[in-house]
Amino acid sequence: MKKTLFAVMSLILMLTTLVSATIILYDFTYCVEEVKALTTAQTKTMQQKLKNWGYYTGAVDGIFGSKTRTAVISFQKKNGLTADGIVGPKTLAALGMSTSTSTTSKNVSSSDLTLLAKCVYAEARGESYVGQVAVAAVILNRVKSSDFPNTISGVIYQPWAFTSVNDGQINLTPNKTAYSAAQDALNGWDPTYGCLYYYNSSTATSKWIYSRKTVITIGKHVFAI
């Protein structure tokens, strides 16, 4: 009997560890994502080089089309590289082009995006995707407005501005949806058309907020100007 109990307990323990490990791994995989595509200028430089060396016959236009890909593959074959048409660090080095090791062009994490995603997650993780974009847009509209601080951190950490900052939920790790919503808002998406405020009509305590003109209600949040 005791043995069975012990076995069951061990199994539960193992399962819990496994599940939490999977969750951590899952979190990790979508946070770390690097963009490896070449920029137009890099593609142009590469095309010029491949053209000079006789691999490429097309236009030096910065567009990585099929001709460029074919040229890259033949260059790779000639240089003993994996001929997959993908310009990775090895191919770049063989082309004599700078990879991102230069001191001035290190890949930096975008702190603005992360902070915005944290606030979106803390404030609106239960909302639909558009509801999350709208919250991010309000924060960015505040940055632009003369009535509010002029930086994303200034707006988010303004005392009493967001309940989730007051109670520490801002420190939770945002999920991929929150990142995506923050990214869209940074790219200019604003489904609220310039709103500066939002509130949850069932929990808002400030009477003052009701005096603002409502523009749109998304989920539990009323967005106002």
Add this chain to the structure above:
Amino acid sequence: MKENGKDKKQKGAYKGAVIGLSIATGALILTSVGLAIANGVSNSQVSNFQNQLENVYQKNLYDLVESINNAEIKLSKTISSNDKDFQSKQLTEVVKNALLAENSISSLPITQNSLADSVKFINQMGGYSTTLVENLQSESMLNEKEIENLTKIHNSLIQIKDRLGKYLEKMQQGYSIVDDSIKLENDMNSFTVKLSSMKEISVDYPSMIYDGPFSDSENDYIVKGLKGEFVTKSDAQNSVVRCFRNIAEINYAGEINSNFQTYNYSISTTDNHNLFVQVSKVGGHILTVSGYNDTTEKKISIEDGKKIALDFVSQNGIENAKCVWQDVLGNEAYFNIAPIQNGIILYPDLVKVKIDLATGMVIGYDATSYFINHIDRNLSGDFESESQAKQSLPKGFESGEGRIVLAPLDYSREVVCYEFESEKDGDIYYFYVNAVSNKLENILKVIKTTDGAKLM
């Protein structure tokens, strides 16, 4: 024997109970002492934290007072001067102090609604001064109207300065900002009330109309590009149905009557996308689409994605456009698409499209800039040749073929420029050279981040 045994058993049980009770009491005492000690420590910690917070608040108040005082002095010097260079130097200092003051005031525990006027005043003081510094580059000195405006701002600043001075005095006599700020009732506390009385002494905030940062005119934009008749709710719904294949369900999700008037719809598709679509009441154009994709599977190439994006844009009535910027984040590809007029790329009318690379579906769309800015522009002019413009590039920067664009500059200016892309030390820059005057108007730098590229 049996009885004896029972006695022993009873005695044993009694003994056990006594021992158990003693252990329990001991444990309880230990726990209480432990808790008391722990509580004592945490109380002193709390008090430490409170002191630290109070210090941060007090420092911010001192900084605020100093920045306001500095700005007031620099402004009075500006008004008293008749020298362009001196005025420009003083105004630059006003800009700096306005920034510092804004930073300090927004770090104090004051609710937004009670101090919005003061924050706005400080921001606009900085914004107006920035604009004047720029104007001074082409003017001989500040004109009468500008001096008059600065005098009004100066008068308001003196009132704010006096009020803050009195408040600072109070704090120096032992008043605690933290103690007060915790007692928040109905969105106000006595700290807020005291500081916001700056508002009650009717500080005469001048209305600052200028084309620059934080100006009032910035919020009142006009939607210039929306044309057509008002459409009904069902017409708008038909527009949505025409644009998206595989709609499994479509629901009306309210309307907006703001600068833009829209009907909103939430749709779900058979391939499990949930999208939120806004359609303009005027003309029934799709304005925005919001959605996202969390799969990791890529089936569509970026080139195909671009084609889908361009088709979607043209299907929505935005013709003769080309993709000017693209970026891939995870499994979503972003395309910036700009209309072309007389071979000139119209950046102010930029449309943004996001494509899901797993299904090739449009999951993001933003045409609001297009509809705000798009008008028939007169873009014919005597433009310099591209090779001439290229000579305006700074030393050390080389560029291939440029392109001619309409660039939005400052706050209300649209200028036809040659755009040159150049790489230096692994960094990429975009240069904008005025196509008429050959003047270098702007430089953008591509900032590479782990989350894609941005232009600064």
